[in-house]
Amino acid sequence: MPEPPEELLALSRSLCNKMVDAISTSGPMPFDHYMRMALYEPGLGYYVNGLHKFGQAGDFVTAPEQGRIFATAVARQIDEAAGQLGHDWTLLEIGAGSGALARDLLEILGQPPSRYLILEPSAPLREIQAETLAGLSDNLRTRIEWLSSPPEEPFDGVIVANEVIDALPVKRFEMTDDGPAELAVTVAEDRFDWTPVAPSPRLEQAWQSIANTLPHPLPVGYRSEICVDLPAWFDTVTRPLKRGLALMIDYGYPRAEYYLPERSDGTLVCHYRHRAHFDPFVWPGLTDLSAFVDFTAVAETAVDCGLEVAGFTNQSGFLLSLDAHEIVEQADDDATRLRLAGEFKRLAMPGEMGERFKVIGLTRGFDWPLSGFEVMGQLHRLEG
Ligand SMILES: C[S@@+](CC[C@H](N)C(=O)[O-])C[C@H]1O[C@@H](n2cnc3c(N)ncnc32)[C@H](O)[C@@H]1O
Incomplete structure (x- = not known):
């Protein structure tokens, strides 16, 4: 990696020093605490230190950053739902990235x-979003409002969150003969390292709720993650939705695949300058740190x-x-068709984003069929 x-590096060292101080004072740091500091520690964490760049200049490229095909498909699904909601409806986007x-x-x-409404906890990202949105017509721009916490007022509408759940801090565990030990972060020979500790009550509770739904017991030594923050976060962001649709898109698996025996080192993934790696201790604050999403957990939480x-x-x-493929076919000229074909391929091919990324559609007080799930609908894969 470059x-x-x-x-x-100095900024990352400042963040490391804070982490080391916290470990010296309180002992090994549960990994969700480490991840929270790495991503959100005020002024230093990856999403809040003002260094975040999007697209080719950044660390990763999300689907909306590729072009307009993704947004066009999402808009088609939203238009269909909004048609059932009447004229006065609200769109809440969670974690809007570049805007x-x-x-x-x-x-x-x-x-x-x-x-x-844009629910965006990061002040530097809110500024970037405002710049991206500055070119919209007054009629559209004046509809936008930024929030740092979910809206209090209930609304009829649509919630969209693309690549947000993967950024929620996760607990990491390692299986032992007596069930999961919690993996915490310690300092050994001037480096961060893993150390097993007794599981916290939150990890134990989360483990109890998934253990019986796994197709195979996990072998001793198996390491993986559980997002214990998901239920509380999900409840606060979806509570204001009185009637309508929530679309959540992210990389992840149904639970049976998430905890496959061969995925024995979990799903953490870090991105730095378009290189993916799996060591969350490299340059915290400069590196994106995320975990794949257990979509069965999302579905269970939604039902709860x-x-x-x-x-x-x-x-x-x-x-x-x-019908997003038709956007390619309808291009006006060969050069545009070639560009759009490349974009569509990156979004839709199984070896690129097409299979790794999943879309879940959740509704409240709304039972209209959703066209986005007509081809290759896979609800059955969510069952434990
Ligand atoms: C990987 S970026 C995705 C950005 C954008 N949705 C896209 O697809 O390009 C993650 C976004 O989620 C935001 N975010 C992170 N944690 C969040 C949380 N707990 N609640 C809401 N947004 C969050 C980040 O600040 C950032 O805007």
């Missing part, structure tokens, strides 16, 4: 929402929160169901 410049999806949705939607699981598929199925 070595970061000295001023960035590219917000910009494209507002421009593409046939019936734009009365309000486009009073939503219905209306559809589940992979990104490829979602795009094909919404």
Whole structure:
């Protein structure tokens, strides 16, 4: 990987020093605490230190950053749902990144929402989003409102979250003869390292709720993750949805695949300058750190929160169901067709984003069929 410049290394060292101080004071740090600091420690964490860059200049490229095909498909699904919601509906986007999806949705939607709420905890990212959205017409721009916590007022509408759940801190565990030990972070010979500790009550409780749903017992030494923050986070972000649809898109698996015997070192993945690696202790604060999403857990949480699981598929199925491939065929000239074909391939091919990324459609008070899940609908894969 390319070595970061000295001023960035200095920032990462400041974050490491804070982590080391916390470990010296309180002992080994549970991994979810480490991940929270690596991503959100004020002024230093990856999402809040103001260094975050998007697209080719950044560390990874998300689907809305590839072009407009993804946004066009999402807009088709939203337009279909909004048609059932009446004129006064709200769109809540969670974790809007560069603002590219917000910009494209507002421009593409046939019936734009009365309000486009952006729930974005990162102040530097809110500034980047405002720049991206500055070029919209006044009529569209004035519908946008930024929030740092979920809206209090209930609304009829649509919630969209692309690549947000993977950023929620996860607990990491290692199986022993007596069940899971919690993996915490310690310092050994001037480096962060893993150390097993007794599982916290939250890990034990989360483990109890999934252990019986796994097709095979996990062998001793098996390491993986559980997102114990998911239920509380999901409840707060979806509670204001009175009637409508939530679309959540992310890399992940149904539970039976998440905890496959061969995935014995878990699903953590780090991104730095378009290189993926699996060591979360490398340059915290400069490196994106995420875990794949257990979509069975998302579905169970949704049901516990009073939503219905209306559809589940992979990104490829979602795009094909919404005829996104036709965007390529309808290009005006060969050069555009070639560019769009490349974009579609990256989004939809199984070896690229097409299979790794999943889309889940959740509804409340709304039982209209969702076209995005018609081709290759895979709800059955969520069952434990
Ligand atoms: C990987 S980026 C994805 C950005 C954008 N959705 C996209 O697809 O390009 C993750 C986004 O989620 C936001 N985020 C991280 N944790 C969050 C949380 N707990 N609640 C809401 N947003 C969060 C980040 O600040 C960032 O905007």
